Amino acid sequence: MPKQFPELSVNKLRAQIDESLLPFETTASLESLEKKVVGQDRAIDAIKFGMGMKTLDYNIFIAGPSKAGLTYMAKTFIEDQAKKEPTPPDWCYVYNFKEQDKPLSLRVTAGRGKQLKKDMNEFIQTLQAKIPEVFDSDDYRSKESEVHQGFEKQRREVIDELSQQAKDEGFILQFSQVGMVIIPANEEGEPMTQEDLRHLSDEEKTALREKSDALHEKMKEAIKRIREAENEFKEKHTKLDNEIALFVVGQLMDNIEEKYKDDEHVLDYLKMVQEDILENIEDFKKKPEAQQPQPGAAFPIPARETTFRKYDVNVLIDNSETEGAPVVIESNPAYPNLFGSIERQAWFGALFTDHTMIKPGSLHKANGGYLVMKALDLLKWYISYEAMKRALRDREIKIEDIGELYGLFSTRTIRPAPIPLNVKIILTGDPYIYQLLYTYDDRFQKLFKVKAHMDDQMERKDEAIVDCARMMSSFCKDHGLRHLDKSGVARVLEYSMELTENQEKLTLELGNISDLLKEANYFSSLDNSEFIQRKHVEEAIRKRIYRSNLIEERIKEYIEKDIFWVETEGEKVGQVNGLSVLMAGDHVFGKPNRITATVSVGREGMVSIDRESKMSGSTHTKGLMILTNLLKERFAQKYPISLTASLCFEQSYGMVDGDSASSTEFYVLVSAISKVPIRQGIAVTGSVSQKGEIQPIGGVNYKIEGFFDICKHKGLTGSQGVMIPSKNVRNLMLKQEVIDAVKEGKFHIWPVTTVEEGIEILTGMEAGKIQEDGTYPEGTVFRKVADRLQEITEIVKEFGKGSENGKKKEEESEGGCPHCGV
Known part of the structure; x- marks a missing residue:
């Protein structure tokens, strides 16, 4: 008789949570969990290490199942850590006065980019108002008239001297549209006519020609002296204008420079602005005119406004409200979203762009902090993935047109100066994706040296049960759900073990648990219950199965x-x-x-x-x-x-x-x-x-x-x-x-x-x-x-022998006597 094998007892068929042992009545009484991520000690240790390694090679890949809350972990844990780090500077793009098609990137102390833009706008507006007033003042007119009169006096003296010399030699100095002309005079002091010249002897004509040549040489010297005086006048006039302009500009600029004395890059930019203003002071002398729309333009751009656009400051990144290092989550890492773009504006039927139309990408926004992306989303945009690796290698962010980047077409556009890159890339995805990239992409190995492997389950210990209950409490508070009583918590924990198919483990696939809480909250609302109870969780699980089990x-x-x-x-x-x-x-x-x-x-x-x-x-x-x-x-x-x-x-x-x-x-x-x-x-x-x-x-x-x-x-x-x-x-x-x-x-x-x-x-x-x-x-x-x-072996053996004997006899019958062949 066979021995009897024991069956499994009922208590081994399912692990159950004893509600009476839970140290709370409802999740409403529980304090929020200090550490927002539970059961991921290995992954947290790796992330802390990656965040601590401040080199661009130690980027982080958070590997785990899709429902383990990879993005949630990156957002909550990394944001908490990032708040303790210094806030990165602001970045602006400004006009390049030396190379117009290469805007300059300007580093500004965190939170002061907007203020610089405002200060520059007010500065230019003030100059536009004050400079015309100064140059229209009586004091300036008096000084300008003094310089002009000096020039006119010197010019008149030269002309009077030349006129007297011509008179002494019997000539008249006249002025025409083509300049000064020396004409022979008769005894009455009137210009000689052609008839008078014909009556002169050859000796008189020769003498007259010699005098005329000598006077023309003197006239050339006089013209040269007048031009020198004119240049001297222009220099004095320019000097006067510069002195007046520098007085106005200098006073205003001193105030701005004092405000940004700690920003060396800003001071260098302000010096270039001041030099350009003094060189183009004529643009500021004109009074502002009423705005007139330009034909063919999508937006009216007055000619005068375009003149002063070069002094605008484009605040690319503003960290005035950023606490600590920025954490940016990019859900659509297309190339323009990641690296920024250069916009264009229709003007007179053509596309116009300048440094004010440069727009930032996620890399700019996360610079100095952390950029979180799903690996699969990034890999769908191959161009973005390759460009990101290149940016990490070169340690700078370049804003380029995709077509120009890959040589598809080339159009004249601006080429903004690159911005130094100091960002930590954090990719999230399935471990299989990490393995594929690590195996087949040699540059991935060099750039992503930290793997934070998230677990999908944790040990079912007493402290873990309480932590899970606190997480449920926090989730209910954050999403406005009803809290759970002890029975509801117990059933959710049992469902967690059902997902792991292990009586000793709780799931860390938070997506499933959060969905269950939302669905259980719905059924508790139908029941008008104050709390989510076991029956509501049971109903949510049953309905979830019912919605999906038609094939079963x-x-x-x-x-x-x-x-x-x-x-x-x-x-x-x-x-x-x-x-x-x-x-x-x-x-x-x-x-x-x-x-x-x-x-x-x-x-x-x-x-x-x-x-x-x-x-x-x-x-x-x-x-x-x-x-x-x-x-x-x-x-x-x-x-x-x-x-x-x-x-x-x-x-x-x-x-x-x-x-x-x-x-x-x-x-x-x-x-x-x-x-x-x-x-x-x-x-x-x-x-x-x-x-x-x-x-x-x-x-x-x-x-x-x-x-x-x-x-x-x-x-x-x-x-x-x-x-x-x-x-x-x-x-x-x-x-x-x-x-x-x-x-x-x-x-x-x-x-x-x-x-x-x-x-x-x-x-x-x-x-x-x-x-x-x-x-x-x-x-x-x-x-x-x-x-x-x-038995089968013997049958096969006997069958084999029979087959061999039959085959031998058949061969002998067909072949005749083996000795004679008959």
Whole structure:
């Protein structure tokens, strides 16, 4: 008689939170959690290290599952740490007075960029108002008139002297549109006519020509003296203007320079502004005119305004309200969003741009702090990813047009000076993405040297339970939800263990928990309850499943109607119920599968129909190979195995993968060989080793509940149940309906360690232990297997001999006498 294997007791089927042991009545009484991230000590330590390493090579990749709250952790924890760091400076773009198409980047003390812009606007407006007044004043006119009169006096003296010299020589100095002209005069002092010149003798004409030449030389000298006086006048006039302008500009500029005396870069810029204003003082002498719209312009830009746009300060980054280092989360890292852009404005039918139209990107905003992005979002924008790596390598941010950057087209535009880059990039994503980038991108290895690997579960300790309750309290406060009472907290914690499929672990996939709290709050509002209770959480879980399990219900319906054939009563040879897990997007459920085996005489070995039809994966193939070697290890120690066997997942129309059915396939194969029937009310799961050990598998709760639901619909007989690996007992978080059935003896769960234990539960016979002579005891399953395999071997052997003799006779008949050939 086979020995009796103990079933699992009810208290091992599910871990439950004792509400009476919770040190609070409701989450409303709990204080907010100081550390906003729970159970991620490893990741937090890595992030702290990465934040502490102030070099651009030590960027951080936070790796973890999508629902583990990667972005939330980056936002909350890193923001808290960043507040303790110094605030970075402001950055502005200003006009480059030396190279107009290369605006200058200007570093300004944090929070003073806006003030500089305001001061410059007021400064230029004041100059526009004061300079015309000064140059229109009586004092300036008096000084200007004095300089002008001096020039006119000097000019008049030169002309009078030349005129007298001409008169003395018998000539007249006249002025025309082309300048000064020296004309011969007659005795009356009137200009000679052509008739008078014809009556002169040759000697008189020669003398007159010589005098004229001499006077023209003197006239050239006079003109030169006048021009020198004119240049002297211009210099004096310019000097006067500069003195007047410098008096006005200097006074105003001194006030600004005093305000920014600690900003060396600002002082250098102010000096350039002052020099340019003095060089272009004529632009300020004109009084402001009424704004006139320019034809073809999208926005009216007065010509006078464009003249003074070069003095505008474009505040690119304003950290006046930033506390500590900035933390920027970029959800759409397209190139312009990341690196900034240069806008253009329509003006006279053409596109116009200048330093005031430079717009910042996320890198600018996060400069001096931290930029958080999802790795997958960044990789979707290949150009952004490559440009980011280049910026980290060069340690500067350049604002460039994408087309010009990659040589697609080239248009005349401005090229802003780069800004020094001092930012810590934080990428979040799946560990698989990190591994791919680390393996195939050599520059990624050099730039992202810190991996913060987030866990998806934590130990279920008392302090962890309280921390989770505090997190629920904080979440309810932040999102305006009802608080939970003790029963609601207990059920949420149990759901957390259901997600981990481990009685000793709580999930850290905060996205699932936060969604559950919102849904439970909805059902508590329908109940007009003050707090979220256990029943509300239960209802939220039930409705969540109901919204997604249409496919599961349809499959169950097919099984009930025997469209999908699954037997839950009686015994059969070569047939057993295996358990698999199906994933339908947002819903996972267990599905029983009828697995059959046939055995016949032959030498083909074991054949999987699913593998031969290419409907199984590599892991399933590995399980079959392990199964083959297990058979050899158990039954091929004295003689070789000769058989032809086939295995099949009946009514399976999709891919089969995984090795969790390898123990199931062993049982059905043993049954088919030994002709010992298997109880159909028992379903099996578990992978097997070459030594016959039952190894743990995944999805154990889905598998048990899936078979239980089928048995319930077909009718519970009290003899039905599931065999699971003993290593999976800690993973049990079964629903209450299954627990109640086990408690009432209507359903059973057996933990097994070896295939021998499983055979005995399934067949009711002893499996058998190999004896010293290499055989198994009589009346055991394995003895029946061994006997049948030996029988098949003998049949194959005899058949082989017969085939060889027949073949030999046929050859002799066809070939005649071997000696004579007749």
